[in-house]
Amino acid sequence: MLKKNKRISKDEASILSKRTKGEKILFAIVTAIFSVYSISLLYPLLYLFINSFQHPLYELLNPNPFAFPADWHFENYIKVFTLSIPGTGATQIYLWQMFLYSVYYGFTQVVIPAFTCSCVGYVLSKYEFRGRNLIYTVCVVTMTVPVVGTGSSALKLAHMLGTWNNPILDLVTHFTGYGLNFMIMYAFFKNVSWSYAEAVFIDGGGHFTAFVKVMLPQAKTAILTICIISFIAVWNNYERPLIYFPDYLPLAAGLYMIKGQAARQGNQPFYYAGLVIATVPLIVIYSTCSGIIFKNFSIGGLKG
Numbered sequence: 001m002l003k004k005n006k007r008i009s010k011d012e013a014s015i016l017s018k019r020t021k022g023e024k025i026l027f028a029i030v031t032a033i034f035s036v037y038s039i040s041l042l043y044p045l046l047y048l049f050i051n052s053f054q055h056p057l058y059e060l061l062n063p064n065p066f067a068f069p070a071d072w073h074f075e076n077y078i079k080v081f082t083l084s085i086p087g088t089g090a091t092q093i094y095l096w097q098m099f100l101y102s103v104y105y106g107f108t109q110v111v112i113p114a115f116t117c118s119c120v121g122y123v124l125s126k127y128e129f130r131g132r133n134l135i136y137t138v139c140v141v142t143m144t145v146p147v148v149g150t151g152s153s154a155l156k157l158a159h160m161l162g163t164w165n166n167p168i169l170d171l172v173t174h175f176t177g178y179g180l181n182f183m184i185m186y187a188f189f190k191n192v193s194w195s196y197a198e199a200v201f202i203d204g205g206g207h208f209t210a211f212v213k214v215m216l217p218q219a220k221t222a223i224l225t226i227c228i229i230s231f232i233a234v235w236n237n238y239e240r241p242l243i244y245f246p247d248y249l250p251l252a253a254g255l256y257m258i259k260g261q262a263a264r265q266g267n268q269p270f271y272y273a274g275l276v277i278a279t280v281p282l283i284v285i286y287s288t289c290s291g292i293i294f295k296n297f298s299i300g301g302l303k304g
Contacts, residue, residue: 045279052076052272073269080273085257087247088165095254095274102235102250102278104167110230112174113181114223120177121185122211126194136186139178151243158244167248181226188222189215221292228289232282251278 019027053072084092124136158164163173196218197210205213238252249257255274262271 045283048272048275048279052269052276054269054272056266056269076269076273077277080270080277083258083262083267083270083274085249085254085261089247091247093247093249093254095251095258095277098249098251098254099277101167101241101245101248102252105241105250106231106234108167108171109174109234110227112171113176113179114227114230116175116177117179117181117226118185118216118219118223119211121182121187122189122215125186125189126197139182142178143180143183155243163244165245165247167245170244181230184222184226185219188219192218224289225292228285228292231285235278235282 047066050068053069053074053076055069055071055073081094081096084094087093120135120139124132124139155164158170161169161172163170192215196214197207200206200210200214235250236252238250238256241249241253242256251274255271255278258271258274262268
């Protein structure tokens with residue numbers, strides 16, 4: 001059997017290695033197209049990086065936007081942290097504060113929802129109780145309601161609850177357990193055999209032990225995957241902080257506000273340096289964790 005499998009694998013390898021002239025031409029064309037496409041994606045990052053070292057008045061001194069800096073101004077990455085925007089009061093929000101707020105939002109708005117969605121998805125997929133179908137229906141229906149249609153009512157509710165412009169109290173809103181992450185975790189636990197929990201019960205463990213020590217560790221890769229995807233979305237989100245946290249803006253929202261200010265004050269290279277700082281964490285996370293995402297996601301969803 002082993003020899004047969006080895007022979008099949010060699011035959012498959014030979015088939016893949018032997019291509020017709022037409023196939024070679026097709027592969028060459030596809031490779032060239034995707035190479036050009038990859039370069040087009042990398043060029044904006046290269047443009048940002050190069051122009052972040054320019055002189056503040058480089059557009060007047062050298063109108064060529066593709067030229068390398070005559071003098072590399074590394075101090076731009078120090079001066080960028082002096083950029084600020086006004087808050088609702090007399091306070092100023094500096095870029096280093098925005099970076100800390102981005103880290104805070106990236107942790108609270110990713111880890112907490114991932115854990116609550118895991119809990120809700122596990123309970124609804126493994127336990128039969130009265131109201132189970134109703135809760136599941138509510139979870140699904142809330143995903144179909146347009147966000148634009150609920151924006152004004154959500155903002156009014158935030159003012160009434162005191163969570164507006166208060167990132168600490170806003171943590172309460174992330175313990176819902178709804179959304180796409182819930183659907184992913186629900187589908188994952190639905191495909192996990194209940195025999196694991198029964199083995200825990202036989203050994204004297206309870207439902208909490210079965211979930212924490214047996215079921216949840218099996219879902220750690222799935223949880224890590226949705227955490228990575230959610231972190232990228234939260235890090236790039238600037239609309240919600242602008243509306244709900246005007247005094248605690250993250251990098252994405254702060255740079256959005258600084259954009260016009262930098263153009264008027266001649267601080268465009270500082271703005272580019274801020275964009276580079278905001279982009280580096282995403283590049284690092286995605287480049288190091290992309291393998292986890294691709295291994296755990298298939299065409300139809302998350303692999304079980």
